[in-house]
Amino acid sequence: MAILVIGGAGYIGSHAVKALAEAGQDVVVLDNFRTGHKQAVHPDATLIEGDLRDGDLLQQVFVDHSIEAVMHFAAHSLVGESVEKPIDYFANNVGGMISLIQAMKEANVDKLIFSSTAAVYGQADTGLIDEETSKAPTSPYGESKLMMEKMIQWCDQAYGIKYVSLRYFNVAGASSDATIGEDHHPETHLVPIILQVALGERDKLTIFGDDYDTPDGTCIRDYVQVEDLVHAHLLALDYLQQGNDSQAFNLGSAEGYSVKEMLEAARRVTSKEISAEIGPRRAGDPSKLVASSQKAREVLNWQPQYTDIEEIIQTAWKWHSSHPKGYQDEAQD
Numbered sequence: 001m002a003i004l005v006i007g008g009a010g011y012i013g014s015h016a017v018k019a020l021a022e023a024g025q026d027v028v029v030l031d032n033f034r035t036g037h038k039q040a041v042h043p044d045a046t047l048i049e050g051d052l053r054d055g056d057l058l059q060q061v062f063v064d065h066s067i068e069a070v071m072h073f074a075a076h077s078l079v080g081e082s083v084e085k086p087i088d089y090f091a092n093n094v095g096g097m098i099s100l101i102q103a104m105k106e107a108n109v110d111k112l113i114f115s116s117t118a119a120v121y122g123q124a125d126t127g128l129i130d131e132e133t134s135k136a137p138t139s140p141y142g143e144s145k146l147m148m149e150k151m152i153q154w155c156d157q158a159y160g161i162k163y164v165s166l167r168y169f170n171v172a173g174a175s176s177d178a179t180i181g182e183d184h185h186p187e188t189h190l191v192p193i194i195l196q197v198a199l200g201e202r203d204k205l206t207i208f209g210d211d212y213d214t215p216d217g218t219c220i221r222d223y224v225q226v227e228d229l230v231h232a233h234l235l236a237l238d239y240l241q242q243g244n245d246s247q248a249f250n251l252g253s254a255e256g257y258s259v260k261e262m263l264e265a266a267r268r269v270t271s272k273e274i275s276a277e278i279g280p281r282r283a284g285d286p287s288k289l290v291a292s293s294q295k296a297r298e299v300l301n302w303q304p305q306y307t308d309i310e311e312i313i314q315t316a317w318k319w320h321s322s323h324p325k326g327y328q329d330e331a332q333d
């Protein structure tokens with residue numbers, strides 16, 4: 001039986017496909033390549049080009065392949081953009097989930113691993129955010145993901161579709177063999193932007209606000225290495241295969257780093273100066289998001305291997321310095 005990976009050509013999805021394929025698992029990838037790259041998909045995976053919201057196509061995928069479980073990475077996922085274009089976000093994210101649940105129900109597939117996000121919590125007042133922390137998204141992106149979580153909860157009750165929602169904090173880094181990494185156009189994520197400045201691919205980093213209520217005034221985030229994050233998906237798959245109940249888990253490191261601290265860490269890793277300036281705040285950004293991942297550690301037995309922020313940045317640096325123009329360095333899409 002195969003695992004269907006939706007959004008498997010994207011940054012995180014492609015790392016999941018690689019891990020599944022290397023574990024000997026049959027993998028089917030569905031992606032519309034809006035932000036993904038064909039070259040990122042492991043050669044052993046069956047690759048289908050198309051949109052998740054194309055119900056006929058999706059049903060055919062379930063007919064043509066013997067799918068045991070679905071990993072659902074496909075989404076629009078930029079906090080700032082979602083504030084400008086909320087309808088796009090609800091249409092793709094919530095619309096995609098409706099299409100997926102309908103097709104899974106039709107095909108009697110009852111295991112779903114879903115990419116949720118720290119953005120469902122919004123501006124959390126507590127120190128470490130655990131799964132019970134109140135949910136008050138500060139962006140349409142976070143709101144769409146919370147809606148998707150609620151939808152699958154109801155669909156578990158009604159149709160018995162079991163799910164694991166993984167609420168990622170900030171995912172960073174690349175595969176340790178530097179064959180795949182993070183390449184978005186335009187790039188908006190902090191780590192790749194900092195490293196593009198180090199490589200001379202852009203002039204400077206603009207720090208979005210230094211007047212937040214944090215020790216150095218810049219936003220604090222919890223960075224988790226992409227291979228560690230993907231490993232949690234394999235554990236979540238085992239968890240569902242063993243017949244366990246639906247659950248949500250935070251995936252983070254319990255350590256917060258400010259934008260300025262990330263910049264300093266990247267300067268140490270790259271030995272480059274990396275120019276930066278202070279700019280205005282970005283809409284939708286909470287000041288601090290740091291996870292308690294105790295539940296994932298206890299229930300899934302998740303043990304992240306990367307505990308040092310410089311080592312996480314080092315994996316990203318290895319990919320970016322060997323692919324300064326991302327996948328454009330390889331055959332064109």
Ligand SMILES: NC(=O)c1ccc[n+]([C@@H]2O[C@H](COP(=O)([O-])OP(=O)(O)OC[C@H]3O[C@@H](n4cnc5c(N)ncnc54)[C@H](O)[C@@H]3O)[C@@H](O)[C@H]2O)c1
Binds near residue numbers: 030033052076077117
């Ligand atoms: N990157 C992070 O730090 C982070 C943090 C929290 C949650 N997440 C979530 O993880 C998931 C993956 O994030 P990413 O950074 O790899 O994003 P990405 O944009 O690199 O990957 C998303 C993939 O989904 C595909 N896709 C999007 N809409 C589609 C559709 N309608 N039909 C078919 N394919 C579609 C894109 O082409 C792309 O390949 C997203 O759901 C995102 O919300 C990411």
Ligand SMILES: O=c1ccn([C@@H]2O[C@H](COP(=O)(O)OP(=O)(O)O[C@H]3O[C@H](CO)[C@H](O)[C@H](O)[C@H]3O)[C@@H](O)[C@H]2O)c(=O)[nH]1
Binds near residue numbers: 205289
């Ligand atoms: O050029 C930049 C880019 C980012 N930042 C700051 O760096 C931090 C991290 O920003 P990213 O854009 O890298 O990541 P986000 O925290 O906005 O969002 C990421 O993590 C979230 C969960 O925490 C979401 O799930 C989302 O999908 C994912 O992109 C933020 O404080 C942001 O304001 C800058 O100062 N300058």
